Amino acid sequence: TPPLGVEDPPPVEDPPPVEEPSAVEEPSALPTGMSTVTNPSTIPFPSKNPMLDETVDINAVGIWGHPSYQPGGACAYLNNGPHVVVRRRVGYSVKHLIRPVSQGDGQIGFQAPLSYGVVGLNNHWLTYPADAGEGDLAVHIRVRKSQHDRRESVKQWLKAADELGPGIIEDFFLTEAYLQAPGSGVQPAAQESETSATWTGKVIAFDSATSSIMRRGDEIGGDAALTVNFGDSPTVDVSLTDLRSTRTLDNAPEVPEPNGGASPFRYPNQTWTGLALAGGAFSDASGGRSITGVFRNQGPSTGTNANTAGAIFDVSGTMKGGFVATIVPPSPF
Numbered sequence: 637t638p639p640l641g642v643e644d645p646p647p648v649e650d651p652p653p654v655e656e657p658s659a660v661e662e663p664s665a666l667p668t669g670m671s672t673v674t675n676p677s678t679i680p681f682p683s684k685n686p687m688l689d690e691t692v693d694i695n696a697v698g699i700w701g702h703p704s705y706q707p708g709g710a711c712a713y714l715n716n717g718p719h720v721v722v723r724r725r726v727g728y729s730v731k732h733l734i735r736p737v738s739q740g741d742g743q744i745g746f747q748a749p750l751s752y753g754v755v756g757l758n759n760h761w762l763t764y765p766a767d768a769g770e771g772d773l774a775v776h777i778r779v780r781k782s783q784h785d786r787r788e789s790v791k792q793w794l795k796a797a798d799e800l801g802p803g804i805i806e807d808f809f810l811t812e813a814y815l816q817a818p819g820s821g822v823q824p825a826a827q828e829s830e831t832s833a834t835w836t837g838k839v840i841a842f843d844s845a846t847s848s849i850m851r852r853g854d855e856i857g858g859d860a861a862l863t864v865n866f867g868d869s870p871t872v873d874v875s876l877t878d879l880r881s882t883r884t885l886d887n888a889p890e891v892p893e894p895n896g897g898a899s900p901f902r903y904p905n906q907t908w909t910g911l912a913l914a915g916g917a918f919s920d921a922s923g924g925r926s927i928t929g930v931f932r933n934q935g936p937s938t939g940t941n942a943n944t945a946g947a948i949f950d951v952s953g954t955m956k957g958g959f960v961a962t963i964v965p966p967s968p969f
Contacts, residue, residue: 670813670948682727691766694720718857718880720838723766727759764840773946775958779842780810781853811844811956813948821916822942826866835862835945841957855882860959872911872918879903924952
C-alpha cells in the first residue's frame with residue numbers, strides 16, 4: 637500500500653508508456669518569442685504532413701464552431717466573435733509523464749511508477765492573410781498547448797513540475813509570433829499634399845496569460861490601424877482595437893450584445909504613439925510590451941510607394957500575435 641499522501645499507482649501489469657510517438661516531427665530546438673524573417677522557409681512549421689491544413693474563419697476554431705442550435709453557436713446572427721479568415725495548421729502529439737519508483741527508495745512493495753497523466757498537445761499555427769504566398773507580407777503565430785484544455789490534466793503536470801523540480805519536464809505551453817517579410821523595407825512617402833496616411837487590417841493573436849491556465853492559448857482577433865505622420869522625422873501610431881476571443885468563459889463579465897448572442901472574452905486595446913520610422917521599419921520595447929513592424933510595396937500599386945504594413949507584438953502575460961494592414965491610396969485624379 638502506498639504511504640499516506642502518495643497517489644495510487646497505475647496497475648503494475650500495465651504501466652503507461654513514457655512517450656507515445658508524435659504524429660508530427662518538430663525541430664529539436666524550438667525558437668521562442670517573436671521573430672521577423674525574410675526567408676519564410678526558416679519558419680518551423682510542422683514537418684511531414686500536418687494533421688490539419690485549412691482556410692477557416694477564426695471563429696470556427698473556438699466555441700463559435702458549435703452547432704447553430706446551441707447558444708452562441710455557428711448561427712451568423714448570434715456569432716459575436718472576431719471574424720478573421722486565417723490559414724490554420726494543426727499537428728498533434730501525446731506525452732505521458734511518469735516518475736519511476738523502485739523498492740530501494742524505502743517504499744517497500746511500491747515498485748510501480750507514479751503517473752502524472754497524459755497530455756495531448758496541439759501544435760497550432762494561424763496565418764494571416766490566409767492566402768499569403770512566400771513573397772507576401774504575412775503573420776504566422778503558433779501555440780503549443782494541451783489539446784483539450786482539461787483542468788485535471790493541467791493540474792497533474794503542474795504537480796509533477798513542483799515535485800520533480802525545474803528542468804525535469806517540458807512545459808506544454810508555448811507561444812510564438814513570426815512576421816514573414818521578404819524583400820526590403822520601403823519608407824512610406826507622402827502623396828500629393830498628405831500630412832498623414834492610415835493603413836488598416838486585422839489582428840490575430842494567442843492568449844499568453846500565465847495567470848489563467850484555462851484561458852491561455854485561446855485565439856484572439858481584432859482590428860489594426862497604423863497612421864504615418866509625415867515630416868522631417870516621420871513617426872508611426874499603432875492602434876489595435878476590438879480585440880475579442882473566439883471563445884466565451886462562464887465567469888467572464890457579460891458584455892451586452894445587440895443580437896442577443898453570447899459575449900466573447902474581450903481584451904484591452906493596445907496603442908503605440910510616436911514610434912520612429914526609418915528605412916520602412918519601426919519598433920518599441922517598453923512597459924512590458926514589444927512591437928516590431930515593417931512597410932513593404934507588395935504587388936501593383938497606384939499612388940503610394942508602400943501599400944502594405946505588418947508587425948508582431950507581445951503584451952507580456954496577456955497576448956502575443958501580429959497583424960497585416962493595407963492602404964487605399966488617394967486617387968491620382
